[in-house]
Amino acid sequence: MSATAAQAHPNIALIKYWGKQDKPGNLPATPNLSITLAELTTRTRVSSAGRDELWLNGNRKEDPKVNGFLAALRKKFAVEPLKIESENNFPTGAGLASSASGFAALITAINEHAQLGLNRELMSEWARRGSASAARSLFSGYVALVPPMWRAHQLAPASHMPLNVVVAITNRQTKSVSSTQGMEYSRLTSPYYSAWLRGGPDDFAAASSAINQRDFEALAQISELSCLKMHSLMLTSNPTLSYWNPATVACMDAVRDLRNQGCAVFFTIDAGPQLKAVCLPEATSQVAATLKNIVGDEQVIVCGMGDAAGLIEP
Numbered sequence: 573m574s575a576t577a578a579q580a581h582p583n584i585a586l587i588k589y590w591g592k593q594d595k596p597g598n599l600p601a602t603p604n605l606s607i608t609l610a611e612l613t614t615r616t617r618v619s620s621a622g623r624d625e626l627w628l629n630g631n632r633k634e635d636p637k638v639n640g641f642l643a644a645l646r647k648k649f650a651v652e653p654l655k656i657e658s659e660n661n662f663p664t665g666a667g668l669a670s671s672a673s674g675f676a677a678l679i680t681a682i683n684e685h686a687q688l689g690l691n692r693e694l695m696s697e698w699a700r701r702g703s704a705s706a707a708r709s710l711f712s713g714y715v716a717l718v719p720p721m722w723r724a725h726q727l728a729p730a731s732h733m734p735l736n737v738v739v740a741i742t743n744r745q746t747k748s749v750s751s752t753q754g755m756e757y758s759r760l761t762s763p764y765y766s767a768w769l770r771g772g773p774d775d776f777a778a779a780s781s782a783i784n785q786r787d788f789e790a791l792a793q794i795s796e797l798s799c800l801k802m803h804s805l806m807l808t809s810n811p812t813l814s815y816w817n818p819a820t821v822a823c824m825d826a827v828r829d830l831r832n833q834g835c836a837v838f839f840t841i842d843a844g845p846q847l848k849a850v851c852l853p854e855a856t857s858q859v860a861a862t863l864k865n866i867v868g869d870e871q872v873i874v875c876g877m878g879d880a881a882g883l884i885e886p
């Protein structure tokens with residue numbers, strides 16, 4: 573039986589998405605901006621089947637988000653039942669954006685398999701319905717997800733200002749509160765949520781301008797601020813969302829020390845305890861050595877900037 577396969581990489585937000593609009597379509601409340609990673613990869617194979625089946629890393633899964641995504645797609649297109657086999661070469665559900673690469677690979681594979689005829693922008697829109705950060709993994713380089721259409725687009729290719737991302741894994745366990753649930757707690761309960769909404773467009777504009785001008789230091793400052801604002805929302809939500817562990821904080825301090833010594837690096841942290849140190853290529857070995865001292869050699873992954881989602885041999 574014929575099969576179609578696609579691969580996609582996770583992306584790391586520099587200006588974070590945390591909170592949705594109160595209307596259908598899985599629309600972020602604020603504009604957000606990311607870089608697409610290399611090295612970390614989701615590969616997804618789809619084939620026709622008697623009924624829908626999802627296999628994640630070799631295990632049969634029921635995933636309400638995937639089921640909802642397929643149901644929405646079938647309201648618009650004729651998509652026969654599918655066997656979906658998806659593999660990640662990195663920890664799943666642990667703050668490494670596996671849902672971003674997952675939905676980006678899935679829509680890319682289904683678009684080809686079921687001949688939906690979607691262009692990349694429309695695939696991005698569909699990926700967003702699955703998981704908003706996934707809209708960004710359809711593109712390489714520096715990627716924006718902005719109103720009014722909330723389809724991602726590339727702001728600049730990686731070659732404009734190449735960066736490396738040194739990922740320090742501090743805990744491989746799956747998180748107990750999903751991002752979807754967590755951001756809803758923040759929207760409904762954090763006293764700082766309205767300030768987050770007000771500041772989002774300016775933060776996005778500052779980061780876009782820093783990228784445009786290849787101003788790493790300005791990008792470092794606004795990116796760390798966006799990350800810390802998001803974690804402030806998380807910590808002040810009810811129930812509180814506390815994703816850091818002692819090693820996460822030790823890595824943050826180490827990155828700050830490096831930057832104070834003139835090293836071109838900043839940190840960002842998502843809905844999990846892993847720290848991502850974003851740096852200019854010449855700083856990579858020093859950053860990796862510093863983080864290895866804290867979390868151990870095996871727990872550090874150095875990523876370049878990666879390709880857009882695309883088809884691969886099944």
Ligand code: 2P0
Binds near residue numbers: 604751
């Ligand atoms: C981001 N995160 O911008 C932020 C930073 C996590 C922290 O996008 O509800 O899995 O599926 O749209 O995309 C994670 O949220 O959430 C995320 P849904 P998603 O990368």
